[in-house]
Amino acid sequence: MSTSTGVINTEKFDHKYDDEIVKYFLMATIIWAGVALLLGIYAALELANYKFNLGLQWLTFGRIRPLHTNAAIFAFGGNGIFAGIYHSSQRLLKTRLFSDKLSWFHFWGWQLIILAAAITLPLGLTQGKEYHELEWPINIAVAIVWIAFGINLLQTIRRRKEPHIYVALWFYIATFVTIALLYVVNSIEIPVSWFNSYPVYAGVQDALVQWWYGHNAVAFFLTTPFLGLMYYYIPKAVNKPVYSYRLSVVHFWSLVFIYIWAGPHHLLNTALPEWAQTLGVIFSVMLWIPSWGGMINGLMTLRGSWDKVKTDPILKFLATGTIFYGMSTFEGPLLSLKSVNEVAHYSDWIIAHVHGGALGWNGFILFGMVYYLVPRLWKTELYNKSLAETHFWLGTIGIVIYIVSMWTAGIAQSMMLNAVDATGHLVYPDFVQTVVRIVPLYYVRSLGGLMYFVGYLLMVYNVVKTIKGAPVALAASAKREEANPVLKLDTQALVQESISEGPHRVLEGFPMVMTVLAVAAVLVGTMIELIPMITSTNAQSEEFAAFKVKPLTSLQLAGRDIYVREGCYLCHSQMIRTTVGDVLRYGPASETADSMYDHPFQWGSKRTGPDLARVGGKYPDLWHVRHLLNPRDIVPQSIMPTYSWLLEQKLDLGTIERRFSVLKMLGVPYSDEDVKNAAENAKKDSIAIAEDLVKQGGPQGLENKEITALVAYLQSLGKQTEKR
Amino acid sequence: MIKQALQHYLFGSASCIAMFAFLGVFLGTLFWVNRKDAKKYYSYIQNLPLDETQD
Structure with missing residues (x-):
């Protein structure tokens, strides 16, 4: 465990952070990243050549793909965000995590859930709902573990020694409450047997509920916690405060309010009622602005330090990850326009969009965090900086190959599928005619994924060698402090001058107020979209x-x-x-x-x-x-x-x-x-x-x-x- | 009556409610962060990750 002492508001405090749990979550992140990436490459090869399915029911694309998405999002992404949240929140709050028991319950519970997924999904025990395939007993386990995480986080915030709640923590709070809401609502199902159930929703209702869940799982599991990590680790890595705290406040509330409405953009030009589609379009387009607000805030934090980005692989990963975030959050609103969506929906363009975000934004932020945390947690220097640089370039080139090949495949196939001749007939009446043209691009995509994976392997080697080299701790940490002098704050003076009471404190200093407001923000969109949909499209309605x-x-x-x-x-x-x-x-x-x-x-x-x-x-x-x-x-x-x-x-x-x-x-x-x-x-x-x-x-x-x-x-x- | 009203849900009301709600949140936040006493508060809080007592 690491210790430090400090003085704030004349009170001396001595806090021992729990970094053991951070180390475990970090190791889990690294391990599951490999699993998720390998599954992704395998799934990609299965599409390029059917023989990779091996004629085995447990390995078909239809069973492997959900395993890949669950591994990437919940195993790799999930462990990563928990590592970062537990590391950063203790330091921002100047207190140890609330409960060691809850921390370990959270850790082992999460890994057991991942194992349960790894067993049940290849066996075909699935609900058939994207990003929510796991059957009801595992849903209950997820809810229990999630509540444990939430209690641990919120109680840590409540016990804080630092009175003010930094914006990263707001993103963590929003993540906890919104994922809880999304998961519970999308999990309302009636069991048929131990591993079979039917959701209470059907047809168009289920479509809207699932994509309200699905898109906001992206929003509040793959975006908000990562933004929280960005708001902590970029300033830490570059040793400068965030560019504009005001912007971060506006960014947070706008993002949390708007995101929840965007679900219907997955259902454009379908049988979803027009009013719901249009709401989805409008709010998806509006979402571009707060998303770029966050990106600009992250990148502008590096102003005056771009020379460091050239030499520091941590900053390379964090900065490039933020750029990929900007790219995805520009592409997303564009894809939400009905005319663009007509081309993109159901095609590989969507796959390109997803992977630009997952590999670029999520992957790179976590890799940057790994390279930042491992030397510090083990009190040593990174084993080999050049390897980290090589990892970065392999990853970046891999992502570019991936997304360009999929953009090409998606647009080409879509144009072919929609091509109509002068007599009004389809130019390519057989679907397979379009498939044969894009299969070579499936091989190219696999190559992109493979490059990304090789970069990851370099990281694993680098981390293992770094940890093994840990005994040179004291000399290394002294060298590091000399090279990166910590910003000295006149903390007492600032606190005395700052608003420790008053309206800012009320709205931004109390976790319960923040939590209630965040819930309110997401409930507005939820209720306006879901309630009318469910009541206006039941079996007795005019719709049917x-x-x-x-x-x-x-x-x-x-x-x-x-x-x-x-x-x-x-x-x-x-x-x-x-x-x-x-x-x-x-x-x-x-x-x-x-x-x-x-x-x-x-x-x-x-x-x-x-x-x-x-x-x-x-x-x-x-x-x-x-x-x-x-x-x-x-x-x-x-x-x-x-x-x-x-x-x-x-x-x-x-x-x-x-x-x-x-x-x-x-x-x-x-x-x-x-x-x-x-x-x-x-x-x-x-x-x-x-x-x-x-x-x-x-x-x-x-x-x-x-x-x-x-x-x-x-x-x-x-x-x-x-x-x- | 409520059920019938919801069954005849019109797009216009949804988009109006949504627009005003968002404008309220966005403009409200803009005013909030630009309050007279905000600067010192934000100057302190933005430096929290860099507090030397953390590491």
Whole structure:
């Protein structure tokens, strides 16, 4: 543990910081970064060449991708922000963390949750909701650990010796309360079994709730805590105060207020009501300003010290990370314009956008923090500065290769998909025609990721050698102090002159007031968007009055759950947009009513393959069986994995009655008889499909196999809705 | 009645409420940070990360 003494307000205080927990979170950050990056490279290669799926159900892209996103966001990002928050908050508050027990509970609880994800996701135990795939028992664990973190943080703030709460802490507070709100609301689900559940929301409601959650998970897990880290570590690294504290205050409140509205920009040109789309567009565009306010504040803190950025790899990472933040937060608002979104949505442009932020902003800020913290925590010098410089350049070039290849792929594919000739027909009527043109860019993307990973490996080597070299602590720390004289503050004078009482203290000095105001700020957007959506789009509303929608049969529902298990929604959308290209290619635009009974919604967010909203009845059952067994038998250039186990695995109807019962409770119009006979009906339908397949010349022995359920589900798509 | 009102939710009211709410927050914050006594307070607090007693 490190100790220091200081005098403030004439009171002598002696605080021993808990740096042990910081070290553990830091090591976890470094380890999980490697896991997340390797999974990312593997997923990228799976898209470039289907053979990397190895024909194994646990390794298909549909199961690996959620593992990669969870590892990157919650394992790498999560451990990183906890390391930084626990390190910086103790020093900003001049007090040790509130509870060692809570700290360790938090640490081990978080790692166990990550392990639970690593086991359940490849097994297909998933809710099928992006960035919220983990099933309900793990959701409860996340909530408990998150509350432990929050208590630890807020109680540390409450016990502080420093009366004033620096802006970084406001970002940490906002992170805690908003993620709690988002997670709880998006986790309202009814369990069917230990690792299966259905959300209470359906269709368009679920779409809005999930993307209110999804975008704000980015906002309040990948942005606000990192901004807090930026506001601490950049001043520390350059030994200068932040450029404008006033700007940081305006930045904070504007960002926290606006961000929460932006969710609908993930659903533009879809069946989401226009008013919600427009709110999302407006607030997403407005979000550019506070985001750049933060970026400018971070970069301008380096004014007069740009020469240090040339020689200091820590500042290189922090400054470049902040620039990537600016890039992403300019690109994001642009992508939120409907006309731009028409091109970008469902394409690899969105993947480029995400990774510019994740690799550039989040990754680089954490790497900068690692290089800053490791020598200080272990009281030594960094082993090799040149290695850190090389890491920086490999990472930067890797990111650029990644995003440029994906921009190119996204825009090229989108232009091809929307190309219409003089007669009004699609120039590229087959989706695969566009896929073959961009597959080479998937290899280029993998190379970009690989370079980023190699840079990371240099960091691991550097950190290990640094820690091993720790015994030269005393000499090193003396040298460091000489090279970087600490700014001497006339603390007493400043405190006496400063506003220790009065309005600033009330609004910015009390954590409870800050917490309540932050909650209020995020609740405004939440309530205005979510409440009307939920009340105006229930089954009795006018939205659905013009349509008669058949719920899925028991076999179709079993098939839908297999579709979710295999992660089909990650490559195939079920939402024909109101755009010309979509309507020409897939048929009439999807209605809100089409998905009114879908718990969870299946609109999708990426088209690696074609949209499936109206695929029902388009091909015979045998086509689907052959396509799932080996896609290349049907489409020679397909990049889809094989799903041979679906023809071997027996259909598990053990919980089908319970599933029907839960859905009935959630408003799906099943009768009591439907529920009671669910298993029997599913078996009958499965046998009927299997017999039909034999008549069509297909394989024998498929009755009660999973493939019959998935085929039944696929054949239902677009067939459930009739206009009254 | 509330249910019917919400079922007939109009875009215009949502955007107006949103706009005024944001303007209130943004302008309010601008005025707040430029209060007469703000300078000394912010001069102190912006140096908190650099306090030599921290490390």
